[in-house]
Amino acid sequence: MNKDTWYTDLKEKRIAYGISQNKLAVEAGVTRQYVSEIETGKVIPSEALMATMMDILERYNPDAPLEMLFDYVRIRFPTTDPKPVIEEIMKLKMDYMLHEDYAFYSYAEQYVFGDIVVMVSPDQDKGCLVELKGKGCRQFENFLLAQQRSWFDFFTDVFRAGGIFKRLDLAINDKVGLLDIPELTRKCQNEECISVFRSFKNYRSGELVHRREKPDMGNTLYIGSLKSEVYFCIYEKDYEQYVKNGIALEDAETKNRFEIRLKNERAYHAVADLMTYEDAGHTAFSIVNRYIRFVDKDPSKRRSKWKINPRWALFIDTEGRKLKLTTKPEPYTFEKTLNWLARQVAPTLKLAMKLDDINDTSIIKEMIRHAKLSERHEKLLAQQALPKEEVIQP
Known part of the structure; x- marks a missing residue:
């Protein structure tokens, strides 16, 4: 400075x-x-x-200190035929989807393009299940952009087809550090969080794996039961990016993330509210304000009369700023597989190549030359090579 x-x-x-x-x-x-x-x-x-x-x-930066993303979408359709779901609702070409004869949640098979997954069951009650996790949402936004559609257009088609929302995660990115998660945790412990929830849990990221604290671990706070139809997860996104991708804390685009995780009826009502008002701030903060508020303790007053914490008030200040629904389209890449290769395969491959050099052989080169790509590999290759305009329906 x-x-x-x-x-x-x-x-x-x-x-x-x-x-x-x-x-x-x-x-x-x-x-x-x-x-x-x-x-x-x-x-x-x-x-x-x-x-x-x-x-x-x-905190008063008018250039969107907060933004909202869809970070998880799961929708069930009352049909055992995936073709209309993929081609008429998602408007993708089914021929370019990778078919796998297994799936999660006791579904029988699935069609996959990167992190975009459509699971299929012969059971009419289970039907087809579309699942878009974080990367899946970003990749689907890439196709929505090419289709000149929005999430609202997609959701309209979902409702028309009788789709049932099973889960929806709304992620509010705090880009400037309005939230102080350790302080919010202390307030939960000091009964300065007035909430209909009865539980909260906090831990430093990675604790469940490493079982000990480290100085480079971010803080995470869960408010509400993870088994309920609505709960909140608040965590230090900059630490997550530092651990996952090595991005310096000061270079992180987002400081904190406030996730609203909704299931079944709660997910449906949130989407209905978004479609009605087309106001992300109205939808997100009406949910937050319904369930929690952080206050400052005042021994001279009843707990219900304690004043709202100023920093929390700044975060939920929907009057002073507009919270917009943001999209961050990303193409499907081979990054996940390459990362796996780097961690699991590359060291052994390097060892074998060095042995080839020592022994003056070409075993690895010949092995690669004679390797045959399966139908699945050919499909993955096509997914990587195709322009997005080729994958979407005309």
């Missing part, structure tokens, strides 16, 4: 975001006069206060 120009950056951001000196001073715990002296270069605050003041300003 350049201290020579920092104070001018502060002033420019404050004015651009429409924040008064007094409002900034109150939230930073300093006087308005001190803010004025900072902005004129008369005083230089500590680096900690510099960081705090910039963080406060970023």
